[in-house]
Amino acid sequence: MKSNTKHLRLITLFAAVAIVVMMSPPASAQLGPPTGATYGGSNPNSKKVVSGIAWYGVLQDGLNEAKRTGKPILFITAAAQCNGIPGMW
Amino acid sequence: MDRSFLSNEQIVKASRDFVCIRTATYEDKKEAVFLKLTFLGRGGSELRNFGYCILSPDGKTKLRRSNRGPNFVYANSNAMAADLRQIAKQYSGKTTTKESNPTIPEMKSVRLGINVASCDGLPSIVVAGRNQAEVDRLKQKLREVIWDEDLAGKFIYSSTTNSNDLKIVSGAKSKTGILVIKPDAYGLKGDLIKAIDADVTSEDLKKTLAYAASAFTRKSKSHGTHVRNGRRNGEIWKTEVPVPDRIRSPNRGSNRKGRRRQR
Numbered sequence: 001m002k003s004n005t006k007h008l009r010l011i012t013l014f015a016a017v018a019i020v021v022m023m024s025p026p027a028s029a030q031l032g033p034p035t036g037a038t039y040g041g042s043n044p045n046s047k048k049v050v051s052g053i054a055w056y057g058v059l060q061d062g063l064n065e066a067k068r069t070g071k072p073i074l075f076i077t078a079a080a081q082c083n084g085i086p087g088m089w
Numbered sequence: 090m091d092r093s094f095l096s097n098e099q100i101v102k103a104s105r106d107f108v109c110i111r112t113a114t115y116e117d118k119k120e121a122v123f124l125k126l127t128f129l130g131r132g133g134s135e136l137r138n139f140g141y142c143i144l145s146p147d148g149k150t151k152l153r154r155s156n157r158g159p160n161f162v163y164a165n166s167n168a169m170a171a172d173l174r175q176i177a178k179q180y181s182g183k184t185t186t187k188e189s190n191p192t193i194p195e196m197k198s199v200r201l202g203i204n205v206a207s208c209d210g211l212p213s214i215v216v217a218g219r220n221q222a223e224v225d226r227l228k229q230k231l232r233e234v235i236w237d238e239d240l241a242g243k244f245i246y247s248s249t250t251n252s253n254d255l256k257i258v259s260g261a262k263s264k265t266g267i268l269v270i271k272p273d274a275y276g277l278k279g280d281l282i283k284a285i286d287a288d289v290t291s292e293d294l295k296k297t298l299a300y301a302a303s304a305f306t307r308k309s310k311s312h313g314t315h316v317r318n319g320r321r322n323g324e325i326w327k328t329e330v331p332v333p334d335r336i337r338s339p340n341r342g343s344n345r346k347g348r349r350r351q352r
Contacts, residue, residue: 039307040210042095047309049211049302052242053095053104054235055111057196057205059120062110065192066146072180073148074107074173076158077124079114079138079332080204080276085319086326087207087275088310 041089094159097166101242106177108146109194114138115328116201128155135333143176152176190232195246199254202247204326207276209245210307214298215268216248217255224248227267227287234295243302244269267294269301274310275324 038044043052053074056062066073082088094100112120114136121136128140141162142155153172156162163169196202199215206213216231218224228248234240255261258270260281267285272278283301285294319325 037309037311038210039309040208042093042209044093045096047307049243049305049307050096051101051238053101053109053111054194054242055109056194057111057113057201057245057247059110059112059117059123061192061195062108063148066108066110066144066148069108069191070146070180071106071108072146072152072176073144074104074109075127075140075142075144076109076111077114077128077140078111079328080116080201080208081326081328081332082312083316084325084332085275085316086204086277086324087273087319088312088315089208 038088094163094166094169097170099170100166100173103170103173103177105241106181107143107173108191113196113201113205114140115330115332117197118330121330127151136330138332143173146180191236193228193232193235193246193248195248197247199247199249200257202245203257203270203272203279204276206245206270206279207272207274211243211245212282212301212305213270213272213279214244214246215255215258215261215270216246217252217261217265217268218248218250219265220250223265223287224250230287230289230291230294231267233291234298237295239299240295240302244298269298271305274308274315275319275326277324277326 039046041052043050055076056065062073062075065071078089080086080089112124114124115121115138124140125136127142127144128137137157139157140155141158142151143153144150145152153162153176159166159169163172193216196205202215203213214231216224216227218227231246235244235246249255252263255264255268257277258268258279258281261268261270261279261284264281264284266287267289268281269283269285270279271282273280282305283297285297289297
């Protein structure tokens with residue numbers, strides 16, 4: 001009887017773990033989307049267009065400019081779509 | 090990435106002593122090779138959507154280790170600004186910025202430029218000419234004014250000699266000149282706000298762009314609604330480089346431990 005109960009508990013535990021694993025979304029290598037409302041980009045809280053970082057969008061253009069000026073490079077990459085939907089980083 | 094991190098006034102100010110590059114991940118095969126090498130190393134697997142690091146002027150040496158975003162490296166934006174100032178100081182004697190105005194920080198294509206403008210909530214500027222010589226003349230005019238503090242970082246630029254690229258911009262068909270465009274919510278289309286002729290003076294160009302930026306109204310978006318409505322309405326973006334499936338990160342579980350923030 002005791003053995004049956006133990007087995008039942010184990011089966012229940014495995015079943016619970018299996019359900020949790022199956023229900024969990026796959027872990028992602030991608031960084032999560034912004035939370036809450038955003039006006040976009042690196043200035044999400046301003047309704048007005050304000051001065052910001054001027055980004056070179058083409059790698060080679062930026063590298064050429066850095067070489068020309070001798071300035072260090074602040075480098076970011078970001079996907080211009082979220083789950084295949086454009087208009088949001 | 091905490092997107093508000095980079096809006097800090099001190100960081101924007103410090104960024105002027107850097108060449109700031111923000112590539113659009115998955116939009117260029119050649120760039121993807123560089124990105125993998127920079128952010129994943131030689132043994133790296135799949136390219137991630139975000140990455141951040143600071144590089145030497147030749148782009149070959151990491152001055153700060155790469156990570157998912159600046160907020161993974163610094164405790165707050167003030168710490169980041171202080172670090173940027175410190176790095177810039179090491180290069181201040183070597184920079185040659187006064188030789189000429191910097192080039193225009195362009196996107197690879199009109200299509201991508203309008204999408205990125207929508208992501209950033211900024212107006213897009215397209216330099217449109219009948220040929221490359223005309224585009225180059227317009228760009229020369231533009232680069233004389235856009236680095237002014239009143240205008241820096243307020244527009245997303247691209248250029249074209251192909252009028253077909255402007256089909257996605259309502260009112261811009263067969264137009265040439267400096268075109269100011271309002272992107273739609275999904276960055277797949279845009280409306281022409283202002284077409285500036287090639288014979289504009291620098292002073293007028295600056296005034297016109299400053300007005301366009303100040304008159305531009307940014308619209309807020311929330312991720313869930315944006316993606317849900319986008320899917321429903323078929324607002325789909327095709328990337329040049331395939332976006333990897335949702336995979337388990339090789340560093341998963343070690344990110345938090347690895348977060349050594351500078352204070």
